[in-house]
Amino acid sequence: MRRMTTTFYLLLISELCSLKTAFSNFHFISQKKTHEEAKDYCQRIHTDLATINNVTAMNNLIASVPNNTVRSWIGLELGNVSRWHWAWSTQNLDFLNWRVGEPKGLGRDSCAAIDPQGEWFESECDTQRSFVCHGNSDVPNDYIFVANAKSWRDAQKHCRDLALDLVSVGSAEENKEVRNLTTDPNVWIGLFRDAWRWSDGSQSSFRYWKPQQPNYGNQNCVAAVFKDDGKWNDLNCGSQRTFICQGPSKVSPNTSTTATTPSNNTTNTSAVVPFMSTAASSTPKINSGDVSDTTQFSNITTTGSGFPLTSGNLTLIRENRTWIESLNYCRERHMDLVYVAGQSTQDRVAHMAQHATSSHIWLGLRYTCNFDLWFWSASSADCYQNWSPGQGPGERSYECGITAAMVATGGHTWVGLPETQRLNFICQEDCAR
Template sequence: MMKKKYFFCTSTVFCFFTLGSSDFHHITLTENYTQAKSYCRDMYTDLATIYNLEDMNNLVSLASNITENTWIGLEIGAVWMWHWSLPGQLTDFFKWKSGEVITNNQEECAALDQFGGWFVSACGVLRKFVCQGTHTGDFIFVNESKSWWDAQSHCRGLPSDLVSIHSEAENMAVLNVSASQTVWIGLFKDPWKWSDGSNSSFRFWRASQPSYLSNQDCVAAVFQDNGKWNKQSCSNQLNFVCHGEGNMILIQENMTWIEALSYCRKHYFDLVDIKTKNIQDQVAQKAKNATSSYVWLGLRYTVQFNFWFWIRSTSSCYQNWLPGEGPQRDYGSAVSGAMEATGGQQWVGLPETEKLNFICNTCAG
């Protein structure tokens, strides 16, 4: 069942909304593509994957008043692959005409000739085309000559998409509806891949894109152009969109550190650990809603060795201690790490018998 859309801003850092069956989070920090991907993988699942035009239209309506463009999770790959323009379709049937030469590293689109054979063509050639109908086996012949990309836009405006073909019978039906004329079909080849490994074939390029200029290996949605996609240098600093549920939760119950640890491990995964500034920022956002002055973290102190460590044994150089706390201080008794719920939201050592709210990781990440 399709979820309804929800939208709210919790701070100047990110906004959240639900699209279709995926959770999208618009992050208003400015980062290069690699940093944005790292943030999304730390905080959520990955940079956003777009599956269809409905996702894209909702994204435009919700984010276009916030920013001019954002990173999405599409990046250049090493392998050029064939896809159907209509999302979610397997490339399980081909009908290349005899002697057709398929190049490996070049953008190409596919057309159907007057005998039903397929051939590759530059996507900018003007041809008539066939759109997918609203029902299985229903095809729409369009007697106008357009480039492959313009033909795709025309079909999506019906709303539909360029036709996909999965059997000899479907191929013959498309040939018949086209009156044995040469037409575009919805097959195209490109090297783009999604950061999270998804196989979405949905593309929403601006006019003249993708241009395959050197050093432009990442993709942004440009809201000044209805959210259409543009190749950019991965070093550019942009807002970005993550997807997936957040991987941490604030528990607004007061427990000792040991009780909090047991609770997280029983109901979720573990007490939260903070390995990067990005995670610190996310934990800080959660902590602002605490009903205690501090929140427990998965940080513990060993009296014997005067040493602080994360309970998940994750090594990290990142620290955010309040001055005079942490390694600078010999506590001399059993303490564990907590974060200030407000103010600078730095870390302190507190007696582990104190009862505080706490933050759990909901999954390993």
């Protein structure tokens, strides 16, 4: 059984620099298609419609879409058979402790609770109960009992707000520990039953439903609703919406592909990968050289009326935009906002920043309130840092909506600024060091 305290979880992410937890490779497609057409497109051009495994992946998916997007198809669809899952998608159903006559098969969706004898029973998920949270690590006895009665989903949200989840039980010993921790007679555990499945066949049990969803009817496919923080809604599969693919491109981003729409047999030609958020699966080289070798900066060229300026795989955009607008611009025309993973890239970016028309330039570095963590939009947490004094991890408290910018002059150090400020920015063609 895996347990993790919140503190341990945050330290693990922020302190282990060798850990490269790659974010999922998501691609926003602005065409509108039915769910089946979207799935066909993604399977031909990428891998499949998006599968989401956890809150981190969901946050990354949200960051991969333009900020005016209303809702987009993901890869969750209704199957024919309901199955039991643990809230932690990596926890197998190796141990079950149903009391006699359980589970009863109450409906398409149901949840599990533990009784005073430590036996489990099936229950309507809307029933109000106390619950137990836990972390996903090997730290023993890391349980949090919450006496406030909530529905199963509200209980799960409470746990997730603590960077935990509802408790999974993998042995008789753990079952006893959970039962002995609680003071209420019947308590939620993290076991639930539904018939939803991912189009790529993966077994992720992660769910991120809006309140009162899913409501079924003739609504067998799922979209993320971005005006509601990306929460999910079940919808009619035949409605046409934008969608999100996952996996590497099977064709070049600059290559057009012909997609046939089954409903009207028309041909639709469009550029692939208009929006993308990815951790590099390969590492194409950029000029590293010795940091004192200024020849690597000598190839800066300008276009048109003086912007943009390019140097190798970097492009300085001398237009003032918010951080999100800058991110979307780079993902439409290049790959991502610049990712500074080492001194060589820092030096190249600093040299280009001297040509900016704003006092700072945006970097692809963003603060997440969920985990109190800075992360690169194009990769994972990284060791290299060049923060100004009093800025950066551990130096101060940041509010939500803070992103990183480089000072355009002087020491070219980094500071945290509100993402609504409007600055120049640098786009990058790849995520290499």
